[in-house]
Amino acid sequence: MSPQIPVEAKNNGKNERNFAKRMATTPKSCIREILKVTESPSIISFAGGLPNPSLIDVDGISRAAASVLKEDGRSVLQYSTTEGYLPLRQFIADRYKKRLGISVSPDEILVTNGSQQCLDLLGKVFINAGDHIGIERPGYLGAIQAFSQYEPEFHPVTLRKDGPDPAMMAEVLETYPLKFFYGVPNSQNPSGITYTNDRRRELASILNAGNTVFVEDDAYGELNFSGKTSASMWELLPDQAIITGSFSKILAPGMRLGWVVAPPDIMEQLIIVKQAADLHSNYLSQRIAYEYLRQQNIDDHIKKIREAYHAQCQYMIGMIREKFPDSVDYTEPEGGMFIWLTLPAGVLSTDVFDEALKLDLAVLPGTPFYTDGGGNTNIRLNFSNSSEQKIRTGMERLAGVISSMMDNPGS
């Protein structure tokens, strides 16, 4: 019955793949290419966003791994539930209570493959092609990438020193029915900015007038240098807030463990898409993480990270003050892993990137953090993954590049 066409007979059009339309709207992953370039050990890199590997507690994690494999190996290596390991979710819930005084039920928590996966799952649950979503300007490029694949219309709201501009937020919300606004209130990526509590309340008021959800990406909340905490949108905007969290910055990125906190009706949808996406998160990692958290004092460990990053950040800022032209503007983060530079007029970050790379220095141009163009006067600098020595050498090189470009604008 079936046509018998020899396998070799026809081979035209084989490489004209018909991919989904969404692939055309996804921004090219310049980051991946940049990070590849900067993998060489001879390069000083301020381009990535890696935690300092010297602050990973390898011994503690090894002990936890040995322990769960010995005590419960057949179970920790078997399939598990989509929601994630209950004692780990309970630990996360308890920590929200202790740190921020907010009430979260373990049933409102889903364990994910790093917090990046939360963004993909949220995009899937909320965004139809052409839907409106809000984001900070500049906004986290990983979120832009994840959401782009669901073909939304982005509405950026300018990020000021104290948080997203409230008038602009109100105006956007009046004009567009945003499905959600995505922001990073604590030590934002890329800017390092932390919203003030007043600004958080103001934003909560504005959002409360409608039903737009605030997606609070809190990857860096534990990394506030002084240990200060701020009010969560979960508390300020009940039933309209989602939190995403991560163990990557406080435990270890290679274990790919993050989580999303959402009200029950949203959680129900998240669990459906999580199951379709990969059944469940790595159970071995979940069990190791929980065992580690049970055995060790995570607060002591986080304090060490905070102090180290604070010193690295201060050192980098010192170098900016000492070496950079006065016309270079910079943020002074309260925490996190990044400083955001604004270059003098006429100096383009993509040119700085090219010139710096010739000197074996990698920085990240600001452009991929913008959904509406822009960012070519900005550079993101990561301080968490470089020693003082490397920061000194790298910043001297960068100062030289910027200065020479100011001397020869447009060259």
Add this chain to the structure above:
Amino acid sequence: MSPQIPVEAKNNGKNERNFAKRMATTPKSCIREILKVTESPSIISFAGGLPNPSLIDVDGISRAAASVLKEDGRSVLQYSTTEGYLPLRQFIADRYKKRLGISVSPDEILVTNGSQQCLDLLGKVFINAGDHIGIERPGYLGAIQAFSQYEPEFHPVTLRKDGPDPAMMAEVLETYPLKFFYGVPNSQNPSGITYTNDRRRELASILNAGNTVFVEDDAYGELNFSGKTSASMWELLPDQAIITGSFSKILAPGMRLGWVVAPPDIMEQLIIVKQAADLHSNYLSQRIAYEYLRQQNIDDHIKKIREAYHAQCQYMIGMIREKFPDSVDYTEPEGGMFIWLTLPAGVLSTDVFDEALKLDLAVLPGTPFYTDGGGNTNIRLNFSNSSEQKIRTGMERLAGVISSMMDNPGS
């Protein structure tokens, strides 16, 4: 500038969420609910699809874990590349050469969170809402769930004892421009059917006339009881085949490691969506798996699994022959983990499910394996995760349920 609305002032419509349209077309996860019911240790479950935990080499994996954490802890716990650990991809490529004689480059392999993630990524890369895709009838429910979220139109092709019906395949392809056809040629889930080599060649010929891609889900290829291998569509349909593979059935599901093999132009798109989805797969697990594969003889281990599953399968089939009414039809798998029952006319699988559960026995009705209705005369039985004793007791109960329903049809 911003309107000062008190947080308490307005709370209408908060629970009327506006989820993406795709959430309405995703089939309810009856499976998740069924598996929850069957978690109780007092229940004998043939409903799930779990490997036998007694065949997980906990000691070997523990040694591999201790070794990589000791030798290279700071690296295995750090962020890594989206593509996955190169030596692991090289191992997978070499194994294809050795087992199936097919040439795959490590650059054509992406490591995923179990092979379920491959289905989500492929759906994202290929499917626009309303696009046409093909699937076996019955088809793997995890694939139906994953693809459904991209809102395709499914075109099921009836699965015969030797593979998908070629006339029907040709007819579907003539009428609809299928983006891809998804199938499980080796020990299919749910039916246990293995396509013959002749049928594979016939399908390749038919597909080669156009540019429809064949997605070959090969989760069970290593579990052929006699160790027999069949021709891969990668070989029969060059540049139009994708393979998905999994370590879940031969190593350990809790490590969530699978992979997808695709031609370079498709791989480029897969890497973009993988990065947006979760940056990269669990690096600790990848390193443990590779260390294990380097240290141990995986062929010996797989042989043990094959022999055990063969015995369990034979035992279950023996029970069908001994206890079941003759009018119950069943498949006789060459490998894998499942037997597929066809019930006598008038006996509905959903009724059998309900009655069996009252006797602490869980089975899986066939309905979620159909995209066009159907399956209510079918039941999937898993044999890999039950001892002979449990298989005996469970099958006696199931025989009783089916017999009593034949005596009282429609009751």
